[in-house]
Amino acid sequence: MTMRILHIDASPRASRSRSRVVAEAFLAGLPDDVQVTLWDVWQMDLPSLGGDMIEGRYELLFGRPVDDAVADEWQAVAKIAADFLAHDAFVISTPMWNFGVPYRLKHFVDVVTQPGMTFRNDAVGNVEGLAAGKRALVIGASAMPIGHDPSLDALDHQYAYLAAWLGFIGVDEIERIQVAPTFGPEDAVAETMAQSCEGAAALARRWALD
Numbered sequence: 576m577t578m579r580i581l582h583i584d585a586s587p588r589a590s591r592s593r594s595r596v597v598a599e600a601f602l603a604g605l606p607d608d609v610q611v612t613l614w615d616v617w618q619m620d621l622p623s624l625g626g627d628m629i630e631g632r633y634e635l636l637f638g639r640p641v642d643d644a645v646a647d648e649w650q651a652v653a654k655i656a657a658d659f660l661a662h663d664a665f666v667i668s669t670p671m672w673n674f675g676v677p678y679r680l681k682h683f684v685d686v687v688t689q690p691g692m693t694f695r696n697d698a699v700g701n702v703e704g705l706a707a708g709k710r711a712l713v714i715g716a717s718a719m720p721i722g723h724d725p726s727l728d729a730l731d732h733q734y735a736y737l738a739a740w741l742g743f744i745g746v747d748e749i750e751r752i753q754v755a756p757t758f759g760p761e762d763a764v765a766e767t768m769a770q771s772c773e774g775a776a777a778l779a780r781r782w783a784l785d
């Protein structure tokens with residue numbers, strides 16, 4: 576069956592993005608029949624999760640009526656979550672921003688991570704992720720050599736956060752390419768990009784065989 580991959584891109588730098596270049600090297604190495612959909616979180620219409628929406632969610636969960644506008648927004652959330660789960664694998668390319676991910680990617684995660692949509696829990700608190708059986712690749716870019724220097728691991732809230740989130744929604748196979756460092760002498764950055772793109776192409780060959 577054709578593999579459907581969702582590429583979630585979180586860099587606002589479009590074609591100059593380091594993380595996106597490496598994601599494209601990965602996607603280019605996949606067989607032609609793989610279907611790739613790009614979601615650029617900076618272009619997506621993501622419902623705002625303000626007070627009315629959060630209160631409305633609890634009302635809806637308890638089967639109580641809510642304003643039409645709130646009901647419509649929750650329909651939009653449910654559609655994004657369902658479209659997200661309609662893929663077999665996720666490729667997330669993201670810069671590191673202040674040790675974590677850009678706020679638009681956090682917004683996306685907050686939108687799709689809803690009980691009954693991407694996970695469910697029972698009365699005693701057991702959680703079942705609804706993305707079980709899917710795989711993910713996280714391509715994170717950072718100016719600092721995060722992921723390549725253990726003394727910096729404590730600063731990494733980028734991969735650590737995304738791996739925790741993906742695990743929570745049930746993704747059981749998570750792989751990582753850390754594009755780092757992307758700041759410094761020109762030849763060092765060129766080396767980062769060459770190694771990352773090479774790693775991405777090798778990983779694509781592995782995914783093609785699985």
Ligand SMILES: Cc1cc2nc3c(=O)[nH]c(=O)nc-3n(C[C@H](O)[C@H](O)[C@H](O)COP(=O)(O)O)c2cc1C
Binds near residue numbers: 587716720
């Ligand atoms: C707002 C902002 C915050 C950043 N914070 C960090 C950081 O905490 N650690 C780091 O190593 N790099 C940081 N960077 C640098 C980027 O992660 C780095 O330039 C990366 O290569 C950008 O990826 P991109 O080209 O895919 O957007 C920051 C950049 C910006 C614009």
